[in-house]
Amino acid sequence: MSDSPAPLEHETFPRGEENPFGRHFTGKSYLHLLSTDQATIGNVTFEPGCRNHWHVHRATSGGGQILLITGGRGWYQEWGRPARALKAGDVVNVPADVKHWHGAAADSWFAHLAVEVPAENGSTEWCEPVSDEEYAAL
């Protein structure tokens, strides 16, 4: 018998496999690529407490991501700013060149689509993990 939170009731898009970028995450996440043509769009599902490391979407033009929250509850935070609580139906415009992280709440699964905004010279710069102390203080 476990008291861990129930998985999402409703998953519109396939959950996919364990996230191949998992080394840049704390905890377990899943990635299913919905589009690699025209624009890359991934369905990312986070187990409770899972979040990615601080990171920056670099680009000389365009770039960044748009997060479309499809289930559960989670967080988005930009460096030096308060974290924003997220739930299904919410949208986050993540600008290029802004250090940030996103992930699940401690007590909820969380899923979002990540739409990569086409970029010139786009890349992702991965930084330090969100520490347990930072995360516990949310």
Added chain:
Amino acid sequence: MSDSPAPLEHETFPRGEENPFGRHFTGKSYLHLLSTDQATIGNVTFEPGCRNHWHVHRATSGGGQILLITGGRGWYQEWGRPARALKAGDVVNVPADVKHWHGAAADSWFAHLAVEVPAENGSTEWCEPVSDEEYAAL
């Protein structure tokens, strides 16, 4: 008492208002813009039988749309090709410069996100309606 199909059980994103582009649709649809920054993303909901007119996303570079089906059942068809049946979880990459339409099945509500791929000199060329005969033959 009505025997019309039930609305979607699960609507992740707001349905929004009656579609301001309704003159290019047969039947009633709704549009809620989720992002107008970085890339335009709309949540489009179609009543049963509703479909947009044949149209073309024009662009000199980039352009087109990516449709992410979030609920119900519907259709996508490119000019001169068989229609493709769609359901929640499906994805359609709509290339620029390809004449096409999309919309609900006759007996189901239908909802998709439409991600507009950033374009140079992007515009939409609206053409003739999908006739009742074409639609009934699906």
